[in-house]
Amino acid sequence: xxxxxxxxxxxxxxxxxxxxxxxxxxxxxxxxEFGHYRGLALEEGKLKVPEYTGQKACAECHDDMMVLKMAxxxxxxxxxxxxxxxxxxxxxxxxVVVSPPKPNTREFCGICHAKNAARKADNxxxxxxxxxxxxxxxxKCHNPHSPWQETK
Amino acid sequence: MQHLYEMLSKVDGYIYxxxxxxxxSILIVLYPFITGLVAGAFILASLERVFKVKVLxxxxxxxxxxxxxxxxVATLPLISHLAQPQRFYEIMITPHLTSAMAIFGFVYLWxxxxxxxxxxxxxxxxxxxxxxxxKTGVMKRVYKILTLGVTDLSESTVKWDDxxxxxxxxxxxxxxxxxxxxxxxxxxxxxxxxxxxxxxMPVIFLFSAMVSGIALVMIVFMVVNYIRKQVIDMAxxxxxxxxLLIALILDFALEGLDQVHRIYEAEESFxxxxxLVKGKLTYTLFLFQWFLGMIVPMVTLATLQFVKNRNKLKKxxxxxxxxxxxxxxxxxxxxxxVGGQLFSKSFxxxxxFKLHLIGSxxxxxxxxxxxxxxxxxxxxxxxxxxxxxxxx
Amino acid sequence: MARDEVKSRRDFLSKAAMVAGxxxxxxxxxxxxxxxYATERKSKTGPWYGMGIDLEKCIGCGRCxxxxxxxxxxxxxxxxxxxxxxQYTILNDGTVHVESPNGGIDGFSxxxxxxEIFKSFFVPKMCNHCAKSPCTQVCPVGATxxxxxxxxxxxxxxxxxxxxxxxACPYGCRYIHPVTHVVDKCxxxxxxxxxxxLPACVEVCPKHAKIFGDLNDPxxxxxxxxxxxxxxxxxxxxxxxxxxxxxxxxxEVR
Numbered sequence: 001x002x003x004x005x006x007x008x009x010x011x012x013x014x015x016x017x018x019x020x021x022x023x024x025x026x027x028x029x030x031x032x033e034f035g036h037y038r039g040l041a042l043e044e045g046k047l048k049v050p051e052y053t054g055q056k057a058c059a060e061c062h063d064d065m066m067v068l069k070m071a072x073x074x075x076x077x078x079x080x081x082x083x084x085x086x087x088x089x090x091x092x093x094x095x096v097v098v099s100p101p102k103p104n105t106r107e108f109c110g111i112c113h114a115k116n117a118a119r120k121a122d123n124x125x126x127x128x129x130x131x132x133x134x135x136x137x138x139x140k141c142h143n144p145h146s147p148w149q150e151t152k
Numbered sequence: 153m154q155h156l157y158e159m160l161s162k163v164d165g166y167i168y169x170x171x172x173x174x175x176x177s178i179l180i181v182l183y184p185f186i187t188g189l190v191a192g193a194f195i196l197a198s199l200e201r202v203f204k205v206k207v208l209x210x211x212x213x214x215x216x217x218x219x220x221x222x223x224x225v226a227t228l229p230l231i232s233h234l235a236q237p238q239r240f241y242e243i244m245i246t247p248h249l250t251s252a253m254a255i256f257g258f259v260y261l262w263x264x265x266x267x268x269x270x271x272x273x274x275x276x277x278x279x280x281x282x283x284x285x286x287k288t289g290v291m292k293r294v295y296k297i298l299t300l301g302v303t304d305l306s307e308s309t310v311k312w313d314d315x316x317x318x319x320x321x322x323x324x325x326x327x328x329x330x331x332x333x334x335x336x337x338x339x340x341x342x343x344x345x346x347x348x349x350x351x352x353m354p355v356i357f358l359f360s361a362m363v364s365g366i367a368l369v370m371i372v373f374m375v376v377n378y379i380r381k382q383v384i385d386m387a388x389x390x391x392x393x394x395x396l397l398i399a400l401i402l403d404f405a406l407e408g409l410d411q412v413h414r415i416y417e418a419e420e421s422f423x424x425x426x427x428l429v430k431g432k433l434t435y436t437l438f439l440f441q442w443f444l445g446m447i448v449p450m451v452t453l454a455t456l457q458f459v460k461n462r463n464k465l466k467k468x469x470x471x472x473x474x475x476x477x478x479x480x481x482x483x484x485x486x487x488x489x490v491g492g493q494l495f496s497k498s499f500x501x502x503x504x505f506k507l508h509l510i511g512s513x514x515x516x517x518x519x520x521x522x523x524x525x526x527x528x529x530x531x532x533x534x535x536x537x538x539x540x541x542x543x544x
Numbered sequence: 545m546a547r548d549e550v551k552s553r554r555d556f557l558s559k560a561a562m563v564a565g566x567x568x569x570x571x572x573x574x575x576x577x578x579x580x581y582a583t584e585r586k587s588k589t590g591p592w593y594g595m596g597i598d599l600e601k602c603i604g605c606g607r608c609x610x611x612x613x614x615x616x617x618x619x620x621x622x623x624x625x626x627x628x629x630x631q632y633t634i635l636n637d638g639t640v641h642v643e644s645p646n647g648g649i650d651g652f653s654x655x656x657x658x659x660e661i662f663k664s665f666f667v668p669k670m671c672n673h674c675a676k677s678p679c680t681q682v683c684p685v686g687a688t689x690x691x692x693x694x695x696x697x698x699x700x701x702x703x704x705x706x707x708x709x710x711x712a713c714p715y716g717c718r719y720i721h722p723v724t725h726v727v728d729k730c731x732x733x734x735x736x737x738x739x740x741x742l743p744a745c746v747e748v749c750p751k752h753a754k755i756f757g758d759l760n761d762p763x764x765x766x767x768x769x770x771x772x773x774x775x776x777x778x779x780x781x782x783x784x785x786x787x788x789x790x791x792x793x794x795x796e797v798r
Contacts, residue, residue, distance in 0.1 A: 170717070175720070
């Protein structure tokens, strides 16, 4: 075999060897466990702590509110639909209670109840925000947990 | 984030909210542009070697060195555009075989190491050995290293250089087709994008690559002769121009076929693409890509086929067409890459795109990736001058 | 009788040959099929998650998009969404108008007078977790993949940020996260569902318009939803086999 081809073959083998060594050391250990990805990625994806705790967690302390809500129009709403994620509130210690928001603006209620052609009348009650009791807060007449109950 | 709010006000119609910013910008325009230059230049070189077009002899090494210098830069725009550039090695160690992009590392290495470097080394081996004996000081050592320790110049060994080199050129042609056809496949296989998704895409990319590569070698050939104050080999230049014309005609026919097919089939996406082409792409597509980049060069070159002598005029016109063709192909890549992201996949509207001067995706960065291969080419001409080789 | 026997034997032989031939061919072709198509086998043992969306019930409150941003650290700017809500308005003249101001988080306001409207409705969008997902097919390194539960997930520690998957998704469900600089998308709240909770968007939906469930469980709410409604998926011609099923989906929706 001519000398330059011998030399090239040697370099080629060295190169492949280097590549395979690098591949061995750089490939993550759990790669290919379940498919062409890092198997540990699945476990890592589970680690994050949920922000929305679900209404069972709310009911543990606020059972009165829960009973009221479940008996009325807003029964299908989760507490966190309006009050936002509960994790911080639940994990707050007695001395510093972080209260969840209690949104009561007309715009907030309008997110669901503003009149819109895309909302079916039999699916959701709607009002014209520009006409209906202009300037008043919705909560003046409606209790969010029991919309048709008279408010104090 | 401020620029995104500005863009939001310029959105036309409805786009999915995540579509506001273009994901692939000028750097990804450069990527097919540069690899196209490589493939085209190599194909021109192999015309001389494999198909024995003897007139093209003076351009053989020039074309190879041009291909090599652009090849060395080809991955840099890609890597610099990654959001996590330090992880680029993953594409080599865990390539995902269903991904068109994953094979890039291997196709690239194959082409760079096995085809270009080897062919140039075998072609230059005798000269490198002789230079390593003639030169003194640092340069002697540099050439010594380049010989890879093989100084055997016996007749049988040198004959092997030629044999193997010829064999590699033969492998090189399908490899060049693979390299660039494959770049086209990266776009052509995205079924979500009707502007890209066409089987013709790899073929169009291939022929436009040849067009741009031949034009580049033509320009380099003229510039080298100009700088070295040599009388240019007109027969060779005319021949390159002839091949450029043939490649242009083929490319034009393919692109025309693609557009005619699109218009005639007029699928679901046709309306939005129609508005795209007649609106946001008017100048870059009709004026730059087709008129200035294709029709004008084609008419000029075709006319020059019938002109005898008038060498001064011919040289000027060749230079002009070369530059026009390069710009035209650049805009072809632009229209594919950027054009394909301007319309929403909902087909209900358009986002907007503004190129910035500075920044990691700016014009300056792009200019760097175009100046760098030219610098490398100048260096290679100095290190391995094709005009100072030893007569056999 | 004897003739019948011969015939049945011949039948048997030809059938056996067909089966053997079929097996032979499919055995040869199957490894290539996995290279050519994004075929993901439906998991037989574990769960195979999907989502039902009832457009009849959706009132476009955008609570899903809002909760998703909180739950998953999605940037609040209106350019990044794992889920969002669109309002389609088809006018009497046949023109289709679509909008999704801030993904629907701040609510919608009606843009056209009632007289001009032929039909209007909301469409919540999210990752379809396609069974033949084009996004995981194109990932060059295996940083996005289909989990054993049939979800398209991203490994943020492995993603290059090449954005090929963003280009490949026909539904616009992926974006580059401006803080982590890797691709981000809906995980069907993988960290919640693996703890037995519902995805955040489902949890807060006031109308139960979103139904999360296991397609492998014949008693799941999702399977029931799919039996009771004539559902449709988005862009079925893409053959991505989405696992988000819409009730009352109209042809205008893309």
